Amino acid sequence: MNAIARTAASARAGLVQALMVAALGLGVVMVAGHLQASALHDAAHDVRHATGFPCH
Numbered sequence: 001m002n003a004i005a006r007t008a009a010s011a012r013a014g015l016v017q018a019l020m021v022a023a024l025g026l027g028v029v030m031v032a033g034h035l036q037a038s039a040l041h042d043a044a045h046d047v048r049h050a051t052g053f054p055c056h
Helices: 003-034 037-051
Strands: none
Touching: none
């Protein structure tokens, strides 16, 4: 593979990674934006208890 092909492949890989990160971020924002505050609190609270992190 020559240098130009490697550069193009690297650029495509970077673009795919950036798109996946953007999709994940958008998904998190959309889910968090549409959940009720109590559901977010309960989820965070359960994770804190599961990991042994004090929350009270």
